[in-house]
Structures are given as structure tokens and as C-alpha cells.
Amino acid sequence: MFNYFIVEQIIRAGRAAQLLFLLVVVAAVLLALYLSKNGKQFSIRPIEGLEATREGIARCAEMGRPVLVTPGISNLTAVQSAQTVAGLTILGEVATKSFGIGVPCLTNASDQQIILASEGIIRNSLLTVGKPELYAPGKYVRWFGADQYSYAVGCTGQILEEKPGLIVFAGYFLSDVVVTGEAGTRVDAVKVGGTLGSINFLAMMCDYLMIGEELFAASVAITEDKASTATLAGQDWSKLIVLGLGILGVILYALGNQSIWFWLGV
Amino acid sequence: MSATLTFIRINLAKLLLLIGGISALLTWYFTTPEFGTVFNTFNTWNIDITLFTLFTGLIVICMRYFRGVREKTPGIWMFELYGLILIFAWIIMGTIYGMYSDTYQTIFLSTKITLHIAILGQLVFFMISGAYRTFRLKSLRTVAFALSAMVIIFMNIPFVQNGWAGANAFSYWLLNNPQTGGARAVVITGGIGAVVLGMRILLGLEKGPSRVTEA
Numbered sequence: 001m002f003n004y005f006i007v008e009q010i011i012r013a014g015r016a017a018q019l020l021f022l023l024v025v026v027a028a029v030l031l032a033l034y035l036s037k038n039g040k041q042f043s044i045r046p047i048e049g050l051e052a053t054r055e056g057i058a059r060c061a062e063m064g065r066p067v068l069v070t071p072g073i074s075n076l077t078a079v080q081s082a083q084t085v086a087g088l089t090i091l092g093e094v095a096t097k098s099f100g101i102g103v104p105c106l107t108n109a110s111d112q113q114i115i116l117a118s119e120g121i122i123r124n125s126l127l128t129v130g131k132p133e134l135y136a137p138g139k140y141v142r143w144f145g146a147d148q149y150s151y152a153v154g155c156t157g158q159i160l161e162e163k164p165g166l167i168v169f170a171g172y173f174l175s176d177v178v179v180t181g182e183a184g185t186r187v188d189a190v191k192v193g194g195t196l197g198s199i200n201f202l203a204m205m206c207d208y209l210m211i212g213e214e215l216f217a218a219s220v221a222i223t224e225d226k227a228s229t230a231t232l233a234g235q236d237w238s239k240l241i242v243l244g245l246g247i248l249g250v251i252l253y254a255l256g257n258q259s260i261w262f263w264l265g266v
Numbered sequence: 267m268s269a270t271l272t273f274i275r276i277n278l279a280k281l282l283l284l285i286g287g288i289s290a291l292l293t294w295y296f297t298t299p300e301f302g303t304v305f306n307t308f309n310t311w312n313i314d315i316t317l318f319t320l321f322t323g324l325i326v327i328c329m330r331y332f333r334g335v336r337e338k339t340p341g342i343w344m345f346e347l348y349g350l351i352l353i354f355a356w357i358i359m360g361t362i363y364g365m366y367s368d369t370y371q372t373i374f375l376s377t378k379i380t381l382h383i384a385i386l387g388q389l390v391f392f393m394i395s396g397a398y399r400t401f402r403l404k405s406l407r408t409v410a411f412a413l414s415a416m417v418i419i420f421m422n423i424p425f426v427q428n429g430w431a432g433a434n435a436f437s438y439w440l441l442n443n444p445q446t447g448g449a450r451a452v453v454i455t456g457g458i459g460a461v462v463l464g465m466r467i468l469l470g471l472e473k474g475p476s477r478v479t480e481a
Contacts, residue, residue, distance in 0.1 A: 009297065010296060010297060010298075011295055011296060011297070012294070012295060012296065012297055015294065015295050018295070019295045022291075022461065025458060025461050025462065026461075026465065029462055029465050033469075077312060077316060082460035082463060082464065083460075085463065085467070086459075086460075086463055089463070089472055112316075112319045112320050112322070112323030112324075113316065113319050115319075115323055115326070116319055116322070116323075137326070138326070138330055143323070143327060147378065149381060149382050149385040149386075150378075150381065152385055153381065153385060175389055176385075178389050178392045178393055178396065179385060179388060179389065179392060181392075181396065182392040182395060182396060185395075185396075185399075196452065196453060196456040199452060201396075203400065204393070204396040204397060204399075204400045205396050211452060212451065212452040212453075212454075212455035212456045212459065213455040213456055213458060213459025213462075214459075215456070215459065216456070216459030216460055216462065216463040217459060219472060220466075225471065227471050228466060228471045228472070231462050231465065231466050231471065232462070234462065235458055235459060235462040238458050238462075239454075239455060239458055242454055242458070
């Protein structure tokens with residue numbers, strides 16, 4: 001018989017299910033990558049927010065206005081850092097696309113780590129499109145203080161001053177996005193947003209919303225890279241497993257069996 | 267930069283990321299103290315690097331502000347001067363009195379909290395104008411959205427709560443069931459998305475932030 005006592009000695013209490021699920025996600029992604037390398041074609045459904053981003057960059061080119069990407073108020077070491085990384089990923093892709101057609105891509109930061117990362121991303125985007133001479137430190141990346149509302153005020157000022165045609169809110173946001181989002185509306189910018197923070201505020205302020213994992217899938221949708229698209233297939237299989245576990249758990253719970261409830265460490 | 271140096275920079279960053287990430291994961295899941303030691307070492311490095319970036323950021327900001335004030339950049343030089351004065355005032359006072367002294371906290375908060383209050387005051391007006399655009403009945407989704415919001419607003423009116431005992435329970439049912447279900451779906455799918463994004467970065471498929479080390 002399986003000895004649960006030994007498992008509890010090795011794995012921290014209540015985290016066995018988490019670990020198992022993490023391994024399932026990793027296995028699903030690796031399997032999808034393997035299938036992709038062996039010729040299986042995965043397609044990605046159009047993400048409304050990303051379609052709008054593409055169109056928004058073209059709109060900026062027509063209007064002669066810049067693009068603004070804001071990676072939010074978190075840093076690279078906090079719990080919310082995954083969202084910031086997703087925001088920086090989107091910045092990289094949007095910057096490359098926009099600089100490629102001559103549209104300046106602006107960004108801002110509320111944290112010193114993000115300033116350095118953003119400067120590097122902008123510099124490399126300009127290198128990628130063959131325009132390194134356009135780069136200057138502080139020209140495209142602005143810093144408005146580490147505080148949430150200082151950032152909101154600074155970002156609002158940047159929006160009113162630069163009048164971007166497209167604003168992408170991708171990262172961790174709280175109520176600060178109400179101020180910056182409304183400023184975007186005042187300058188007639190198309191607003192696209194995605195966060196796991198105050199998504200309700202973003203939903204209220206943005207024209208297009210990236211919900212849940214769409215924020216993390218954004219760069220894949222922009223580049224349409226085959227291998228990256230395959231990882232999204234693995235992600236979808238993992239979601240199906242979670243969905244199945246949820247439905248099974250509800251049914252079992254209703255029948256008086258709490259095994260899945262306890263197993264998941266709820 | 268030579269190709270070899272670029273290669274080392276890219277792969278050294280990836281290697282550190284891989285070891286740091288795996289040690290953090292193993293510390294989270296397993297009880298073995300050796301993993302904890304590796305993770306703590308990486309965490310100390312992380313704190314050192316963060317402090318260094320803070321120092322670098324301060325120098326960059328001061329240089330930019332000095333330049334702005336010297337060149338009298340139209341419209342913003344006076345704010346940059348104000349920012350410079352505040353930065354040095356806080357550094358000097360923090361060094362003399364200590365960060366948690368009453369003098370430092372009073373001066374720091376009196377400049378910061380006033381800004382907070384000014385912005386918080388604006389939020390209400392911006393929420394109303396934002397809600398006006400969002401709650402326009404353009405589709406079935408916005409109708410459901412607007413109806414739910416209206417029901418919750420209506421049920422929170424004291425007159426309604428006094429008149430109908432179930433008003434509070436009904437609005438809380440709406441918040442705790444349909445709303446929480448949706449919110450959890452967003453958080454769970456977001457969590458899975460974050461794990462897969464992390465994998466893409468470690469596998470070198472994600473080009474955006476990785477480009478930082480390539481130049």
C-alpha cells in the first residue's frame with residue numbers, strides 16, 4: 001500500500017497536489033512542443049485585444065501618433081511579477097512592430113528594475129528593425145516614481161502630452177488605471193488592457209480586454225510562432241484537466257464525498 | 267560587443283534564471299534544507315542586484331532632472347527641480363533622523379498623501395464617466411453586466427435594505443456566486459498562463475524580455 005507518511009516527510013504539507021498539477025502542466029506543454037516539432041499544426045483563435053493592438057499600431061502610423069505600452073505598477077520580484085513579465089513581453093513585440101513601420105513606441109515604469117528592462121527592450125527592438133541610431137536613454141522610457149498614484153499622475157501627464165493613438169495596459173494594475181485609462185479616452189486613444197489585478201477597472205476603461213491567460217498568450221498571438229503556439233495547446237489541455245477536476249469535485253461534494261476537496265488542499 | 271560575450275551574457279542570464287527558478291520551486295515543494303540554502307543564496311543576490319538598480323536608477327533620475335533644469339525644458343523643468351529638492355531633502359533627513367522618525371515620516375507623508383488624496387478624489391468622477399461608456403446597452407453581454415450592477419447598486423440603498431430583509435442576502439449572493447466563479451476562472455487560467463509563459467521564457471521561445479541581454 002502507498003505510504004502517505006513518507007510523502008509528507010519529503011513534500012511540504014498541502015503542496016503535493018500543487019506539485020503534481022505543475023508536473024502535469026509541464027508535461028502537457030512539452031508534449032505539445034514535441035507534437036509541433038513532428039509536424040502537427042496548432043492554430044490559435046483570434047484574441048480580440050491583440051487584433052486591436054495590431055490595428056492600433058497601423059492606426060498610429062496613419063495618424064502620426066505614438067504607441068504607449070504601460071507594464072503596470074509591479075516589479076520583477078513581487079508575486080505579481082508574472083504579469084509584469086507578460087507586459088514587458090508585449091512591449092517587446094509591440095515596439096518591434098511599431099518601430100518597424102516608423103511609429104515611436106513609448107513606455108513608462110514605476111520601478112527601477114522595469115526602467116532598466118524597458119530600456120533594454122526598446123534598444124533591442126530598434127536594433128532588430130535596423131534603426132539603432134534612434135535609441136537614446138530616457139527618450140522612450142519614462143519613470144514616474146515607485147508609488148501607485150505618483151505613477152498614475154505621471155502616466156496621465158505622458159498620455160496628455162504625447163497623445164498616443166494606442167495605449168496597451170499590460171501588467172499589474174489597481175485603481176490607478178482609472179486615472180490613466182480616462183486620460184487615454186480624453187486623447188481618443190484605442191485602449192487595450194490585460195491584468196490579473198483590478199480587471200474590473202480595466203474592463204470599464206478599455207475598449208478591448210485581454211482576460212485571464214490571454215495576457216500571457218499575447219506575444220504568441222502577435223508573433224504567431226509555431227512552437228510558441230504549441231505551448232498554448234498544452235496550456236489548454238491543462239485548463240481542460242482543471243475544468244474536469246472542478247466538475248468532478250462539485251459532483252462528488254454534492255454527493256457527500258470530499259476527497260477531491262481535501263486532495264487539492266482547499 | 268563580440269559574439270562570444272553576447273553568447274555568454276544570454277546564456278549566463280538563462281542559466282542563473284534556471285537555477286534560481288528551480289531552487290525556488292524545490293524550496294516551495296520539498297522539505298530538504300539544501301534547496302533552501304541555494305534559494306536563499308540566490309535571493310540574497312537578487313536583493314543585492316535590486317539595491318544596485320535602485321542606486322543606478324537614482325543616479326539616472328538625478329542626471330535627467332539636472333539636465334532638464336539646466337536646459338530649462340519647457341513646461342516641466344520646475345517640476346524636475348521640485349523633484350530634485352525632494353529627493354535630496356529625503357535622503358539628508360533620512361540619514362540624519364532615520365527613516366522611521368516622526369520628522370521624516372511627517373514631511374514624507376505630507377508631500378505624498380496630499381497627492382494621493384487629490385488622485386483619489388478624481389477616481390470617483392472618472393469611474394462615473396467610465397461606467398457611463400461601459401454600461402451602455404450595446405449587446406446581450408453588456409445588458410447582463412449592467413443589470414447585475416444595477417441590482418447590486420439598488421440593493422445597497424438603505425431604503426431598499428430596510429424595506430426588504432432579503433436585499434442584502436440577494437446582492438451578496440450575486441457577488442459571491444456568479445461574480446466569484448468568474449473571478450476564480452480568470453485567476454486559475456491566469457495562473458496556468460503564467461506557468462506556461464515561464465516555461466516559454468526558460469525554453470527560449472519568448473523573445474520579448476529576453477532581448478534585454480542580446481545587445
